Amino acid sequence: MGEQVAIVGAGISGLIACKYCLSKGFKPLVFESQSCIGGAWTKTFETTKLQTPKSLYQFSDFPWPSSLTEEFPDQHHVLDYVQSYAHHFDLVKHIKFDSKVVSIEFEGSSDDEMQSWSLWNGNGLPFSPQGKWKVMVEDLQNNSTEVYQVDFVILCVGRFSGVPNIPEFPPSKGPEAFHGEVIHSMDYAAMDYESAAKFVKGKRVTVVGFQKSALDIAKECSAANGVTIPCTILYKTEHWNVPDYLPWGLPMAFLYLNRFSELLLHKPGEGILLSLLATLLSPLRWGISKFVETYIKKKHPLAKYGMIPKHSFLQDISSCLVSTVPEKFYEKVEKGSIILKKFQSFSFCEEGILINGETAPQKTDLVILATGFRGDEKLKDIFVSQTFQDCIGGSPDGTLPLYREIIHPQIPQLAVIGFSEGLSNLYTSEMRCRWLVELLDGTFKLPAIKDMEKDMAKWE
Numbered sequence: 001m002g003e004q005v006a007i008v009g010a011g012i013s014g015l016i017a018c019k020y021c022l023s024k025g026f027k028p029l030v031f032e033s034q035s036c037i038g039g040a041w042t043k044t045f046e047t048t049k050l051q052t053p054k055s056l057y058q059f060s061d062f063p064w065p066s067s068l069t070e071e072f073p074d075q076h077h078v079l080d081y082v083q084s085y086a087h088h089f090d091l092v093k094h095i096k097f098d099s100k101v102v103s104i105e106f107e108g109s110s111d112d113e114m115q116s117w118s119l120w121n122g123n124g125l126p127f128s129p130q131g132k133w134k135v136m137v138e139d140l141q142n143n144s145t146e147v148y149q150v151d152f153v154i155l156c157v158g159r160f161s162g163v164p165n166i167p168e169f170p171p172s173k174g175p176e177a178f179h180g181e182v183i184h185s186m187d188y189a190a191m192d193y194e195s196a197a198k199f200v201k202g203k204r205v206t207v208v209g210f211q212k213s214a215l216d217i218a219k220e221c222s223a224a225n226g227v228t229i230p231c232t233i234l235y236k237t238e239h240w241n242v243p244d245y246l247p248w249g250l251p252m253a254f255l256y257l258n259r260f261s262e263l264l265l266h267k268p269g270e271g272i273l274l275s276l277l278a279t280l281l282s283p284l285r286w287g288i289s290k291f292v293e294t295y296i297k298k299k300h301p302l303a304k305y306g307m308i309p310k311h312s313f314l315q316d317i318s319s320c321l322v323s324t325v326p327e328k329f330y331e332k333v334e335k336g337s338i339i340l341k342k343f344q345s346f347s348f349c350e351e352g353i354l355i356n357g358e359t360a361p362q363k364t365d366l367v368i369l370a371t372g373f374r375g376d377e378k379l380k381d382i383f384v385s386q387t388f389q390d391c392i393g394g395s396p397d398g399t400l401p402l403y404r405e406i407i408h409p410q411i412p413q414l415a416v417i418g419f420s421e422g423l424s425n426l427y428t429s430e431m432r433c434r435w436l437v438e439l440l441d442g443t444f445k446l447p448a449i450k451d452m453e454k455d456m457a458k459w460e
């Protein structure tokens with residue numbers, strides 16, 4: 001007992017990992033490159049609010065303050081809540097701020113040895129006396145580097161920050177061909193609110209993407225420039241983005257987030273009975289999806305703007321691809337301060353953007369790529385070992401090959417938290433941390449590597 005666990009990142013995932021490690025008697029050492037806790041919530045757009053109802057974005061042992069009545073608190077309230085959690089459980093003293101982990105290197109077994117293992121870490125256990133991680137940490141205050149040796153590493157570096165997902169273009173058809181400015185949503189988020197509003201003011205802005213960042217930024221641009229200089233949203237896929245979580249007055253959780261709704265879906269490893277039940281219930285599954293779709297179509301004029309998705313709501317919610325549409329968004333579309341434009345392909349030219357091979361450009365001064373993040377790249381780059389880098393990277397959609405979305409079967413004495421798909425990322429991080437500390441504590445052992453890989457393939 002008392003093994004040293006390095007936790008990289010002090011966002012929600014890192015804080016929860018720290019709390020649960022302490023509860024089992026481990027010694028957590030949290031490295032955070034920023035000078036404060038909270039990760040994604042420390043700096044974002046002015047209009048950002050929690051889009052998950054707060055009752056679903058809540059630590060299981062630390063409720064939101066009862067004085068806060070909003071169901072969707074703004075970013076400042078979320079940050080206060082996360083900070084209160086850290087103080088309540090006395091986590092801050094375990095965090096080293098301004099400390100960026102530049103690399104981690106496993107010592108104890110060679111690549112050949114590890115490849116011959118049939119059990120994770122050679123013995124199926126989270127620790128071994130000879131296996132240690134060497135953690136290289138850069139102190140950003142005084143530019144010095146320190147090396148730490150630890151028994152286990154938990155990577156909580158965040159999926160939606162740091163490394164932007166930038167679309168690829170043929171040579172001389174990318175941003176370099178454009179005479180205006182191109183930034184990513186994270187650059188916009190990094191500006192203070194006044195500077196962001198000034199930055200877009202008077203500019204013809206094109207926002208690329210149709211998920212939460214794109215919708216919020218477009219709304220902010222339309223507030224700055226109105227109908228005289230509309231903001232264009234350039235999107236590839238329509239999504240069933242929701243006005244709220246109360247379709248026809250029924251909480252969405254009644255429809256999708258309960259034990260009965262689990263029975264509606266086929267799952268890997270289900271027995272004959274569950275499979276039969278899911279098949280028999282498929283009309284209900286379809287009906288619930290249509291029920292929500294009709295509500296969204298009633299609230300938002302999707303048909304008028306050619307925005308009805310080709311796929312079902314069920315598909316979007318099952319892939320966690322549902323965002324909330326900012327209030328009065330479609331009013332702005334109706335009035336003309338936001339223009340929606342679909343693309344199959346686009347490229348840059350001097351004056352703006354060429355869409356779908358058209359010769360006349362969409363004239364633009366500023367392009368904001370709200371095209372998401374490559375958290376997988378951030379994770380991959382932290383490993384010194386090329387073998388481990390290859391284990392993590394490579395999937396075109398950035399999904400990670402993790403058992404229970406936590407453990408890579410080929411990477412010993414290490415876990416990843418905060419990279420799973422979920423509608424409430426706080427909840428999924430907490431459940432995974434609870435599972436992880438039981439593993440560290442020896443409550444259970446992992447299956448053989450090939451069984452973990454089979455299980456992962458089934459859930460893909």
Ligand SMILES: Cc1cc2nc3c(=O)[nH]c(=O)nc-3n(C[C@H](O)[C@H](O)[C@H](O)COP(=O)(O)OP(=O)(O)OC[C@H]3O[C@@H](n4cnc5c(N)ncnc54)[C@H](O)[C@@H]3O)c2cc1C
Pocket residue numbers: 008009010011012013014031032033034037038039040041044045048049050051052057099100101102156157158159160161162382417418419422423424425426429
């Ligand atoms: C604007 C915005 C709004 C969101 N709204 C919601 C929402 O409503 N509901 C929801 O469920 N999810 C939401 N999310 C998703 C959000 O990412 C998660 O809810 C959650 O905050 C993620 O926490 P995390 O700790 O996993 O990652 P992060 O919050 O990204 O924290 C990662 C931390 O790791 C640190 N770090 C990274 N690399 C290193 C390194 N090498 N060395 C040291 N430190 C490092 C970073 O500085 C950061 O503090 C939102 C995300 C964004 C960006």
Ligand SMILES: NC(=O)c1ccc[n+]([C@@H]2O[C@H](COP(=O)([O-])OP(=O)(O)OC[C@H]3O[C@@H](n4cnc5c(N)ncnc54)[C@H](OP(=O)(O)O)[C@@H]3O)[C@@H](O)[C@H]2O)c1
Pocket residue numbers: 047048049050051052160165166167168185208209210211212213214216235236237323370371372373
């Ligand atoms: N609570 C809030 O208010 C709030 C605010 C901002 C962000 N967030 C959260 O932060 C996370 C990240 O959100 P995000 O909106 O930044 O990213 P995202 O959800 O990953 O969405 C990326 C968008 O970019 C598009 N895209 C991706 N690659 C592209 C390419 N090569 N060319 C053109 N378009 C491309 C995607 O289109 P396709 O769908 O067609 O692939 C999608 O519309 C999410 O969890 C989100 O919920 C929350």
